[in-house]
Amino acid sequence: MPTKPFIRNSSLADIQSWLVENGFQKFRAQQIFEKIWKQGVQTFNQINNIPIALREALNVHFSIGAVQEKMRQVSTDGTIKVIFELHDGKIVEGVLIPAGTRMTACVSSQVGCSLDCKFCATGYLPRERNLESFEIFDQVKLIHQIALEKYDQKLSNIVYMGMGEPLLNYKNVVNSVKQLTDEHKWGLSPKRITLSTSGITKMIKKLADEDLNVNLALSLHAANDEKRSAIMPINDSNNLTDLSAAMQYWVGKTGIRPTLEYCVIADTNAEEEEAIELVKFAKQFPCKINLIEYNPISFADFDKANVEKIENFAAILQRHNLIVNVRRSRGKDIDAACGQLAGKQD
Ligand code: SF4
Numbered sequence: 001m002p003t004k005p006f007i008r009n010s011s012l013a014d015i016q017s018w019l020v021e022n023g024f025q026k027f028r029a030q031q032i033f034e035k036i037w038k039q040g041v042q043t044f045n046q047i048n049n050i051p052i053a054l055r056e057a058l059n060v061h062f063s064i065g066a067v068q069e070k071m072r073q074v075s076t077d078g079t080i081k082v083i084f085e086l087h088d089g090k091i092v093e094g095v096l097i098p099a100g101t102r103m104t105a106c107v108s109s110q111v112g113c114s115l116d117c118k119f120c121a122t123g124y125l126p127r128e129r130n131l132e133s134f135e136i137f138d139q140v141k142l143i144h145q146i147a148l149e150k151y152d153q154k155l156s157n158i159v160y161m162g163m164g165e166p167l168l169n170y171k172n173v174v175n176s177v178k179q180l181t182d183e184h185k186w187g188l189s190p191k192r193i194t195l196s197t198s199g200i201t202k203m204i205k206k207l208a209d210e211d212l213n214v215n216l217a218l219s220l221h222a223a224n225d226e227k228r229s230a231i232m233p234i235n236d237s238n239n240l241t242d243l244s245a246a247m248q249y250w251v252g253k254t255g256i257r258p259t260l261e262y263c264v265i266a267d268t269n270a271e272e273e274e275a276i277e278l279v280k281f282a283k284q285f286p287c288k289i290n291l292i293e294y295n296p297i298s299f300a301d302f303d304k305a306n307v308e309k310i311e312n313f314a315a316i317l318q319r320h321n322l323i324v325n326v327r328r329s330r331g332k333d334i335d336a337a338c339g340q341l342a343g344k345q346d
Helices: 012-021 028-038 052-061 133-151 166-181 201-210 225-231 240-254 272-282 307-319
Strands: 068-074 080-085 091-099 102-106 157-160 193-197 215-219 259-264 288-293 323-327
Touching: 012 028, 080 133, 091 133, 102 133, 133 166, 157 166, 166 193, 166 201, 193 201, 201 215, 201 240, 215 240, 259 272, 259 307, 272 307, 288 307, 307 323
Parallel strands: 102 157, 157 193, 193 215, 215 259, 259 288, 288 323
Antiparallel strands: 068 080, 080 091, 091 102
């Protein structure tokens, strides 16, 4: 950590107080705020509408902590994976997923992850630290610039489904949503934002109480405690009964129908019996289901279910009147698909 505080952890009022205490004019705070949030300057020297003495003072007292793009890989399907370097040299990944009129940014919330989901490449990396809220904001901003540059389109959706468990970096994740939706910083609609969780029940309820108006996705992947615990150890302390209660609380409090994410993995969760287990779980509260084609990773010996199995699985859910989308894998040739993010730079 730098010894200097990050200026983007300060409110406008904090910056105003600092300016007055240090003999500068209070109105400069607005100019600084505009440049560091809306224009995304990476150094204080780029704030060219304030006096040089103030730029120097900012340099002495604060850090911007800007995220830098280190590398970019483009998939044959147009998906773009971006490797980001943080102020301390640590690496996270983000992905731009173009799909017709939709431009989705998938962003990371932690360096590594502590949850060890067996099918996920990030789960094999140690959790090194939480991202600051502005580091999540910067990923969105940089991916947005790529969307404009490559596809001449603005971002339409943001999903917190990259590296890390967002609800274990709760405060910074919630702050990043507030920054993205604040009209003085970006002004995105919260309806365009989806937070994904592996199922931290206590935090799902807390999030429901925040009144953020964002969407929620639950990475479920099995609807039987024994099978879920085998691939997602978090299920030992946050079992399906507790998860169902948390999701019911979410729906009751927010009125927003959550999505259940389900990677269909051969010989693990792809059989008819498992589809019926999913029906029973999903019938307990209003929800939508995304069935996702699994992307094998080098760390583990899982394989994707074949197309016929996935279609059969989807048909069972539909017969029970559930809303189901089958999601094709995107960017797998560059390890950018769901569960493949591992900070590889080759
Ligand atoms: S699926 Fe999400 S929570 Fe699980 S290990 Fe991967 S990044 Fe962490």
